[in-house]
Amino acid sequence: MLNITYLVTIRKLCEVPALNILKSLKNRTPASTHKKVVVVLTDKKPLRGYLNPSRLGETDPISLLTPDGEHQEIPLSKVRSIYFVRDFAEDFEPERKAFLSRPKLDGLWVRMRYTDGETLEGVIPNDLLTLLDNGVQITPPDLNSTTDRIFVPRLALRELTVLGVVGIARRKPAAAAAAAQSRLFNE
Numbered sequence: 001m002l003n004i005t006y007l008v009t010i011r012k013l014c015e016v017p018a019l020n021i022l023k024s025l026k027n028r029t030p031a032s033t034h035k036k037v038v039v040v041l042t043d044k045k046p047l048r049g050y051l052n053p054s055r056l057g058e059t060d061p062i063s064l065l066t067p068d069g070e071h072q073e074i075p076l077s078k079v080r081s082i083y084f085v086r087d088f089a090e091d092f093e094p095e096r097k098a099f100l101s102r103p104k105l106d107g108l109w110v111r112m113r114y115t116d117g118e119t120l121e122g123v124i125p126n127d128l129l130t131l132l133d134n135g136v137q138i139t140p141p142d143l144n145s146t147t148d149r150i151f152v153p154r155l156a157l158r159e160l161t162v163l164g165v166v167g168i169a170r171r172k173p174a175a176a177a178a179a180a181q182s183r184l185f186n187e
Helices: 002-014 017-027 174-179
Strands: 035-041 046-051 061-065 071-075 079-085 107-114 119-124 135-138 147-153 157-166
Touching (some): 035 061, 107 135, 119 135, 119 147
Antiparallel strands (some): 046 061
């Protein structure tokens, strides 16, 4: 009986508005999800900072936290590309802009042409729903550079060409289809 009364008291405490704020704080994404990025604007000026990658397709002005602790909002129309880097080195752009041979990573091998005519190859996930977002996230051809991924907004692209499908298609195994058939003679 005492335990039931105790649970009811806790439920009543959670209905207090001050404690609802604590609940909403628990639902927030932690600050450690911010990644090191170099944002290259359309005039090719680089801005270094920290960015939450989960919100790239959702919000139009991206929220960049500079290394000095200042907050900047940059509209996607002014962004050429966003480089997710391991450290803030001077040479953040990959040395190679194209693959030397067929890539080994699973996904779609694509060539992107920017509005200024420059091209860049990469591998994107083999998921057409990700192409419908505000941009494309690719894995660059130079895996040894400081850049892990590159996000390119749709407005910065003039053309996106699929060069090939790398990896095997995700199909149901044949054994599962055969097991679904009814057995006539083994019953």
